[in-house]
Amino acid sequence: MATIEGSMLDFRQLDLLAAQDTVIHRLDARAKVLVVLLFIITVVSFGRYELSAMVPFFIFPVVMVVLADLPAGFIVRKVALVIPFAAAIGIFNPLFDQEIRLSIGSFGISGGWLSCASIVVRATLTVTAALMLVAVTGFTAVCGALERLGMPQALVVQLLFMQRYLFVLADDAANASRARELRAFGNRGMGIGPFAAMTGHLLLKSWERAERIHMAMLARGFQGEFYLQRTGAFGLRELLFVAGWLAVFMILRFTNIPLLIGEAVTRLFIAQATIP
Amino acid sequence: MHMADALVSPAVGGTMWAVSAGAVAYSSSRLRAEVDDRRVPLMGVMGAFLFAAQMINFSIPGTGSSGHLGGGILLAILLGPHAALLAITGVLIVQALFFADGGLLALGCNIFNMGVIPAFLVYPLLYKRLAGQDPGGTRLTFAIVVSALVTLQLGPFAVVLETLFSGLSALPFTTFLLMMQPVHLAIGLVEGVVTAAVISFVYLARPELMHVARRTAAAMVFPMRNLLIAFVCAAVLTGGVVSLVASKDPDGLEWAITRVTGTAELTSPDTKLHMLLAAIQEKVAFLPDYAFKKPVASEQSASARAENRGTSLAGIVGVGITLVLLIVAGALLKRGRASL
Numbered sequence: 001m002a003t004i005e006g007s008m009l010d011f012r013q014l015d016l017l018a019a020q021d022t023v024i025h026r027l028d029a030r031a032k033v034l035v036v037l038l039f040i041i042t043v044v045s046f047g048r049y050e051l052s053a054m055v056p057f058f059i060f061p062v063v064m065v066v067l068a069d070l071p072a073g074f075i076v077r078k079v080a081l082v083i084p085f086a087a088a089i090g091i092f093n094p095l096f097d098q099e100i101r102l103s104i105g106s107f108g109i110s111g112g113w114l115s116c117a118s119i120v121v122r123a124t125l126t127v128t129a130a131l132m133l134v135a136v137t138g139f140t141a142v143c144g145a146l147e148r149l150g151m152p153q154a155l156v157v158q159l160l161f162m163q164r165y166l167f168v169l170a171d172d173a174a175n176a177s178r179a180r181e182l183r184a185f186g187n188r189g190m191g192i193g194p195f196a197a198m199t200g201h202l203l204l205k206s207w208e209r210a211e212r213i214h215m216a217m218l219a220r221g222f223q224g225e226f227y228l229q230r231t232g233a234f235g236l237r238e239l240l241f242v243a244g245w246l247a248v249f250m251i252l253r254f255t256n257i258p259l260l261i262g263e264a265v266t267r268l269f270i271a272q273a274t275i276p
Numbered sequence: 277m278h279m280a281d282a283l284v285s286p287a288v289g290g291t292m293w294a295v296s297a298g299a300v301a302y303s304s305s306r307l308r309a310e311v312d313d314r315r316v317p318l319m320g321v322m323g324a325f326l327f328a329a330q331m332i333n334f335s336i337p338g339t340g341s342s343g344h345l346g347g348g349i350l351l352a353i354l355l356g357p358h359a360a361l362l363a364i365t366g367v368l369i370v371q372a373l374f375f376a377d378g379g380l381l382a383l384g385c386n387i388f389n390m391g392v393i394p395a396f397l398v399y400p401l402l403y404k405r406l407a408g409q410d411p412g413g414t415r416l417t418f419a420i421v422v423s424a425l426v427t428l429q430l431g432p433f434a435v436v437l438e439t440l441f442s443g444l445s446a447l448p449f450t451t452f453l454l455m456m457q458p459v460h461l462a463i464g465l466v467e468g469v470v471t472a473a474v475i476s477f478v479y480l481a482r483p484e485l486m487h488v489a490r491r492t493a494a495a496m497v498f499p500m501r502n503l504l505i506a507f508v509c510a511a512v513l514t515g516g517v518v519s520l521v522a523s524k525d526p527d528g529l530e531w532a533i534t535r536v537t538g539t540a541e542l543t544s545p546d547t548k549l550h551m552l553l554a555a556i557q558e559k560v561a562f563l564p565d566y567a568f569k570k571p572v573a574s575e576q577s578a579s580a581r582a583e584n585r586g587t588s589l590a591g592i593v594g595v596g597i598t599l600v601l602l603i604v605a606g607a608l609l610k611r612g613r614a615s616l
Contacts, residue, residue, distance in 0.1 A: 004331045011374050040381050045286045048444050052595045062606040072606075082376040086280040089445050097446040104592065112446055119444060123282035127376040130281075134373045142373065152304035158366045161320020166327055166370070173328035192470055195334035199345065199470075200477030203354075206325035207485060213317040222313065262594025 004174040008167060010078065014131065017070060018138030024068035029137045029145035031238035035245045036133045042249040043125045048115045049101060053256040054125065060245070061128045068136045075135070079127050083120060086127075090119035139163050147228065157226050169206055176202060277431055277460075278371070278386055281379025285442035292438065293384030299392045300365055303358035315359055322355060323363040327370065336466055343466055348394030349403070349423050350471045354478075354485070357395040364391035385438045389431040398427045413476060420475060421468030428464030432456040 018025065024032070039060055046054055065072050094112035102109040134142065140160065147156040176198050214222075281289075307315060326347045333342040351360035368386050371377040378386045406419035436452050439445050445452070479486050 004328075007331065007375070014374055037380065040281055040379065041286055041289075044281055044284060044289065044381055052592070055595045055598050056602075058599070058602050062602050066606055066609040078376065082280075085278075086282040089283055089439065089447070092451075093446040095446075096448060096451075115444065115446060119282045122444075123280055126281035126379050126381070130372060130380050131374075131376055133380075139370075139373065152301055154304035154307050155300055155362055155365060157316060158319055158323060158362045159369060161317060162323035162327070162363075162366045162370065165321050165324040169321070169324045169328040170331065173332050177332050191335055192466075192473060195332070196470060196473030196477055199329050199332065200474045200481065202329060203325055203474065203478060204481055206321050207318070207482075210318040210321035211314070213321065214314050217317065256594075258594030258598040260594065261597050262592065265593055265597065 004170055004177060008170045008174070012167075013074070014078075014134050015139055017135040018141070020069060022068050022136075024064060024136045027241055028232040028234050028238045029141040030148060030232075030234055031241050032133060032137050033142060033145045033149065034242055036129050038242075038246055038249060039129050040126050042253050043122055043129075045253070046118070046122075048118060049111060051114060051118050051121060052258045052262075053252070054118070054121050056252045056257045057125055057249075059248070059252075061125070061132060064132050064136065068132075070132065070135050075128060075131060078131055079124060082127050083123050086123035087116070087120050090116040093119070141232075144228065144230065148230070153226065153228075156228070165206075165209070168209075169202070172202055172205060277389060277435060278368075278378030279382040279389070279435060279438060281381045283439055283442060283444050284379070284382045284385060285444065286381070288438050288442045289381040289384060291384075292388050293381070296365075296384040296387035296392060299361060299396060300387070303361045306358045307362070315355075319355060319359045319363050320366075322351060322359075323366040326351060326363060327367050330367075334470070343463065345470055345474075346390070346424075346428070346467050347471075348390055349398065349420065349427055349467075350474060352395045352399040353403070353420070353471075353475060357399050360399075361387075361391045361395040364395070385434070389434045389438075393430045393434065394423075394427045397430065398423050402426055416475065416479075417472040420472040421465070424468030424471055425461070425464040428460045428467055429457060432460045 039057070043054060043057055061075075064070070065075065093116040094110060097112035097115060098110045100108035101111040101114055137145070140163070143156050143159045143163075147153060180194060180198060326345075329345050329347060331344070333344050335342050348360070348364060351363050354360075355363065365387050368378060368383060368390065372380055372383055372386070403419055403423040406422055407416060411419060433453070433456070436449070436456055439447070439452065440449055447455075475486075
C-alpha cells in the first residue's frame, strides 16, 4: 500500500508531463480523448481467446511515448502496479476452462491460460492508454474536451473544483495520518474510533473550506454560472490524427499481422529444411 | 471493487455507460434547477475530501487487516443523492485517469456500482425509510449500517453480473458470487460502522450541517424515480442479453441478422460503395474462422488438428517477432529523437 504522499507525487508527475510541448501535446484535447476511447473499444472488442492479434496494438503506446517524449520507464512502472488487480480475476480462468485450444508439439495450452493471458494483455493496453491520455493532455484539458463533447457542465465544474482542492485535502489527510501513525508507534491506525474522529475532523475542515470558498466566489461576483475558457480548435491536424489512428486500429483489428508474419517465417524455415 | 477495462466487453461497457450517463445527466439537470449555489464549491471540496479520506487506512479490529472508507452512503446522506452522484463520479474519473484504478470503458460500470446504487437505489428506497424524518442516535446508526450493508452487497453483485455478461472471465456465476458476497458482507459492516461514527461525529460537532442536509434531501422529490429504475433495469437486462449472445457465440451478430432479416446474408444494392464494403467484409469474415480461436472439438480429424497446431506455432512466432520489432523501433526512434 503506497503512502498518501507517494500517490499524490505520482499524480503530480503525471500531470506535469502534460506541460511538455510536443506534436502530440499541441493537438486539440478532443482528438486525443477520442483516439484513446477508440483504442480501448477496439482492444476490448476482441474475443476472449484472442491473443496474437492484440499484440500489434502496442504500436499505439510506443508511437505516443516516442512522439510525446514520455518517460517510458515511468509509464511501465505505473502500469505494472495496476496489472495484478486485473489479473487477479483472470487467474481463475485456467481452473475452470481446461479445454486444450492451442498446442505446440505435444504441449497443450488450455483455453483458460489463453483467456487469462488475453486479459493481461488487454489490461496492459487499456491501462497504458488511459494513463497516457492524461500525460499527453493534462487533466484540465481532458475536462474541457469532455465538456465540449457533451458532458454536463455541472460535472465538469465538479471535476475542476475537485482537482483544485485534491492536493490541499490530501495534504491534510497525509498530515493527520502521519500524526496518528506516530502516536500509534508505527502501526497503521488505532482502530475505528480514532479513524472516525480523524475523518470527521477532515470532513468538517473541508466543509468549512467550501463555505469560505463560496464566500470568496460571491465576493468576486459569482452568480451560479461558470464561464469556461475554450481554447484549441479541431482542425485538419486533429482530423488526420483521429482518422489515421482509426485506420490503423481497424487494419490491426481485422488482420492478424503476427499470424501472417509467423506463417511466412515458419513456411520459409520449412521450405529450407526440405531442400537437401 | 473497481472494474478494469480488461474484464468488460464493449456491449456491457457501452450499456453501463449509457445508464450511468443518464443518471449523471439527470442529476446535473436537477442541480442546475436548484437555486442554492453554495452547492457548487461544496460538492467539489467534498469530492476531494472523499478522495483524500479513501487514502487513509484504519485497522479492522480482530482481523489484523486494514480497510478504508468507501463513502457512497456518507456523501448521499450529507449532500443528497444528486450532488453525491456527481461527487462520486468525479472521484472515479480522477482514479481512472491518474491511477488507472478502474478503466475508461468500465467507468460506466463503476459509476453505477459505486455511485448510482448508493445514491439512487439505497439512499431513497432504504435509508430514507429506515431513518425517517428526524432519527435519534440508535435509529440513525441502524439505518446507516443497514444501508451500507445493502450497498456493499448490491455493488459486488453488479460486478459479478457485469463480469459474467462480459464473458471474459471463466469463473462460474455461483463461484464468483461466493467469492464476492461474503467478503463484502464484512466490508459493508465495517463501512456502515465507520460511516455511522463519522456522521455522529459531524452531528455532535455541527448539528446544523445535518439539518441542512436533511432539509435539502426532504425537498428533493422523486417524480422520475420509478421511471429511472425501470429504465435502469431494462437497460441492464438488454445489455446483458446482447452481450451474452455477442460474446459466447462467435456468430452472434450473424445469428441476430438472420433473425431480423430472415436471410443469412444482408442483401445489398450493387453499388461501388457496397462492393468496396463487401470486399472489406470478406477480409473481415475469414478471421473468425481461424483454427486458433475455434474450440478443438473431440471429433476433429487429425489433419484439422495438425493445421491447428501449425496455426498456433505461426501465431506464437509472429507474436514474438512483432513484439521485438515494436520494442526495437521504439528504442531506435527514442534514441534518434534524443540525439536531435
